[in-house]
Amino acid sequence: MPPQRATLLQVAQRAGVSRSTASFVLAGRHVDMRISEDARQRVLRAAQELDYRPNLMARSLRTKVTKTIALVSDTIASDPYAGRAIQGALAAAVAHGHLLFIGETEGDPVIEEKLISDFLDRQVDAFVYASMFTRYVRVPKALRGRKVALLNCVTRAVKPVHHAVIPDEVTAGWSAAKVVIDAGHREGIHVVGTPAESVFAGKERAAGLREGLAGAGLKLESGIECEWWPDSAYDAVLAALESGLRPRVLICLNDRIALGAYQALREAGRTIPGDVSVVSFDDSELAAWLRPQLTSIALPHYQLGWQAVELLLTPDAEPAVVRVPMPVRNRASVGKPAGSA
Template identity: 55%
Template sequence: MPSRVTLQDVADRAGTSRTTAHYVLTGRDRDMRIAEETRRRVMRAANELRYRPNLMARGLRTRVTRTIALITDTVATDAYAGGLIYGALAAAAERGYLLFVCETEEDPELEAQLLGELADRHVDAYLYASMFTRDVELPAELRSERVVLLNCRAPGSGCPAVVPDERAAGRDAARALLDAGYRDGIWLAGEPDQLVIAGMERTAGIHEVLDEAGVALAGTVPCTWWPESAYEQFGALLDAGTRPAAVICMNDRVALGVYQALTARGRSVPADASVVSFDDSDMAVWLQPPLSSIALPHRELATAAVELLLSDVDLTDTELRVPMPVRLRESIAPPG
């Protein structure tokens, strides 16, 4: 392998001292009153030799490496949340930073190993991310570092968090049905698990808007957030003779199960029941009819987190809520 071109190589090619070459290549030539001809020789020599500064060595001296790390549980290998990775990469690159992406698979030993290796590389700051919005415990290795939590929270840590505005999303979902004219027969499908922030906040937002309108949910279908459970439990509701006028589904997977349960019984969306959901995953536009869904803004979350991480503001206890866009499609129609 060819040896790396050094600053001394550039100085030798330009016929200057190493110090002079250093000042030119770090943009300090004017401060040091270096002649224009000398500056040109140094720049020409650097281009001819394809010199690249040793950022690792510089980082060891200055303690600034212009690198940040994204520590995730299973985000990196999940196509659904790929926008988090893309958004973080783009935002870091735009600001001249290199992003390390590390996935822990929720293995504490692997996480500790990765954090140790990142510390050895003198990473400037960290994003600590979760696949779904939840409370986490900040690793001990990060408690003295500059950290922004992405799509999660760590109560008591003092760390700032960037999360989707799930409560506002719940309000938007309920409002979409009210605006379409629904006042009776609105059902909620999916368990509002107390351990899942999205479930709690979406449900709270739904009740907030319905209560203001003097409307009550007709009931809740207690299914898990997967199509199979939604198909079975919502199907059982239909078989018992209940005819929901509209359904708010906790996520698009639940909505898929609701669609299938209706279809299996000769009913359709929205003629027999309007449906609105959350997440706006790829399946939302592929369902027939296309599903109205409140989107998870993965890319915007990551961009906001990088901006906050690299800002000069005091980050203590900040919680930034990112709006969730409303995607209204053909799954909602006025009551028949």
């Protein structure tokens, strides 16, 4: 049998104080309850000697606070790259003395409804509603009126009802433009990937990119349309090169596109960055694996998770959309224009 856990009454008896005094000390309320320093030290010493741990279940029944948060995601929890958001959320929860429960729906609304219902039955204090890809969402009906922070997603509401934390994709586009401009490129700049209206990241990255170039009096010369996967990017870039396109810079809308672009450039006999500089977004593991290593604007997964929980646990914070900066990871795929000093 497991050893019997010490009770609050036993702590009070060993410290020579009342049960309520011991309770106030262990709850950190010794100052407002005017408990002497000597009594406080006796209670703390008794608690340590008895290895006292509070009964959290009893406390939650009494206070209606369980110090638990539920994170409900589509596939973010099982993705080793995006899973950094889980690590950030977990670290913030622990820093605030909370437990983080994690549930994954795989995008199935039936599973989502069941998960949320189960978490509500366990009386969690708040929810983080997370998405693998940045997108617009509708908050499930069961979560309306509850404390919710949206992670990597937003609603279309004009006035936010919940906290929402997303990557600053527009500024990331500006950052990509600045990388190219700082390297001395003024022409032959092409974007690779289809920035469809339905793809939140692509639309915002392309918008920021165009604005950043325009600020320096430059513009994109063309867009090489492709899906956001290596094989589609390879086919599209190779076809463009074979048709006579001579790019100086390819700005790829994600690292998988960049992988396909690398293969196409290599097959066409173009060197990186000697003939063509390549810039990308996401900073996935691919970026460091490629040769030369790929300059990429990083998705701040850990910071997204941390910030979502921080906002959730900040008292009286007004709901707002928070955009988290995306840092530039400068590597070897960007060089000066061919022929420059």
